[in-house]
Amino acid sequence: MTKQTKVSYLDESGKLSASCKHKISDAELIKGYKTMLTTRQVDDRMITLQRQGTISFAMSSYGEEGCVVASAAALELGDWLFPQYREDGCMFWRGYTIEQYVHHMFCNAKDPILGRQMPNHFGSRELNVVTVSSPLATQIPQAAGSAYAMKIQGEKTCALCYFGEGTTSKGDFHVGLNFAALKKAPVIFFCRNNGFAISTRVEDQFASKGIASKGKAYGIESIQVDGNDYFAVHEVVTKAKEKCLAGKGPILIEAVTYRLGAHSTSDDPTAYRDDAEVEKWKKRDPVLRLKRYLESKKLWDEKKEKSHLSKVKKEIDLAIEAAKGTPGPALETIVKDVYFEVPESLQKQYEELATFFPEG
Numbered sequence: 001m002t003k004q005t006k007v008s009y010l011d012e013s014g015k016l017s018a019s020c021k022h023k024i025s026d027a028e029l030i031k032g033y034k035t036m037l038t039t040r041q042v043d044d045r046m047i048t049l050q051r052q053g054t055i056s057f058a059m060s061s062y063g064e065e066g067c068v069v070a071s072a073a074a075l076e077l078g079d080w081l082f083p084q085y086r087e088d089g090c091m092f093w094r095g096y097t098i099e100q101y102v103h104h105m106f107c108n109a110k111d112p113i114l115g116r117q118m119p120n121h122f123g124s125r126e127l128n129v130v131t132v133s134s135p136l137a138t139q140i141p142q143a144a145g146s147a148y149a150m151k152i153q154g155e156k157t158c159a160l161c162y163f164g165e166g167t168t169s170k171g172d173f174h175v176g177l178n179f180a181a182l183k184k185a186p187v188i189f190f191c192r193n194n195g196f197a198i199s200t201r202v203e204d205q206f207a208s209k210g211i212a213s214k215g216k217a218y219g220i221e222s223i224q225v226d227g228n229d230y231f232a233v234h235e236v237v238t239k240a241k242e243k244c245l246a247g248k249g250p251i252l253i254e255a256v257t258y259r260l261g262a263h264s265t266s267d268d269p270t271a272y273r274d275d276a277e278v279e280k281w282k283k284r285d286p287v288l289r290l291k292r293y294l295e296s297k298k299l300w301d302e303k304k305e306k307s308h309l310s311k312v313k314k315e316i317d318l319a320i321e322a323a324k325g326t327p328g329p330a331l332e333t334i335v336k337d338v339y340f341e342v343p344e345s346l347q348k349q350y351e352e353l354a355t356f357f358p359e360g
């Protein structure tokens, strides 16, 4: 097998290789950086809230904010996103507010998906982000099919489907890739290879070398990229979309990154990995790398950082207060939005259920 080269431009000191010919404006880069910072801060607070017993569950994208935000930033709002769960950064990039996110984490009446999913299983019809599903990999054939529909309808859009490397062991991964390749569907399969499927290391998940080789087996162009390098990820996704829209079919991107945090609030990673490994990856932190670059270009400094962090903290504080004062979704939402009209049989069940909840 030929050696896979990994696209990478930004080093740990924030120095950008001269070979990087990006066209990202300063304003957009700053927006990207702020979105990464916001994501990290919100994730952190949600974990604290769970620890305090206020919400039931939380997951964080700590260490993976770079590949999530840069990939979303390389697309347009008309392109559809199919997240797995560790991609709240793409929501913030698209304009999902902190308040909406916190309501979602509380699964209350103001949660845009009305508490019908677990926390961290966000989605937004307005933002063209398909709601996260708990069963892994279901989003992969969905993205392939949706992209094929875009192609048939002659739309100039693509689908971006996120998943972790562990999810490539599910049958749906193979079904989705095969279908998309055959139909030349405009879908970008974006794998965050963060080293772990909960406590299982990559070496114990599959015998192939990384993920990119799996795409090649289906006749899909596959690229490995430094997932902690904002510029590299932005470039490969931009090019992938161009290829998709030229009718040349899907692409598989393997973003090599590292999950710095726990899998979720139900996990304790100290049981299966050393601090030394985590510390090594902290030096490759995507947030730090972009920060150093922006500072070297005089686009960012400590004053701006402090001011952004304090603005976000205030927003989170207000959002938490608002969420605490918001009731759970109304009981009737349990039968709404699936059928155009609630079918008689379901209505009967709902009425029976309602007798147990006179308050609604």
Ligand SMILES: Cc1ncc(C[n+]2csc(CCOP(=O)(O)OP(=O)(O)O)c2C)c(N)n1
Pocket: 086, 134, 135, 136, 163, 164, 165, 166, 167, 168, 192, 194, 196, 197, 198, 259, 263
């Ligand atoms: C079909 C299915 N099997 C198992 C699980 C339990 N589960 C939830 S997350 C996860 C690990 C997924 O790892 P990966 O795809 O690498 O994503 P990461 O969490 O590392 O971002 C597992 C096994 C599930 N939700 N669905």
